[in-house]
Amino acid sequence: MSAAGERLQGTARRAALALPGVSHGYPFTPGLDVYKVAGEVFLIVTEDPDEQIITVKCEPEHARAHVSGYPSISPGRYLDKRHWISLGTGPGITERLVTDAVEDSYDLVAQRLPRRDRPSAR
DSSP states (O other): OOHHHHHHHHHHHHHHHTSTTEEEEOSSOTTEEEEEETTEEEEEEEOBTTBOOEEEEOOHHHHHHHHHHOTTEEEOTTSOTTTEEEEOSSTTOOHHHHHHHHHHHHHHHHHTSOGGGSOOOO
8 A cells, every 4th residue: 555545545534524424334345435425425435455546426527627637537436437536646636635525525415315314514
């Protein structure tokens, strides 16, 4: 595992756990740490030491901009490539970018929940 990969993933985990109503676990496979709000996925942290990435939900136009603007951001691995992006370590991938991506993903998922299931405002 690289130090940069550990920072990327640690930043994403901290950002997710700071949000209201978040749960996490390994519902798919032991190597995918999945973060949910009201049962809906908004962050996946890949625990493969050879592929230290995070995957977040993203508006399609923002996803395209991120993919074209950063060599370390690609269409979402394992998910709908229009609505998900994967971030790896590389030029321009800052803690602020990672935190914003996680928070934006959470907001996208939370706003689509039925009102009764939405967590209290953050």
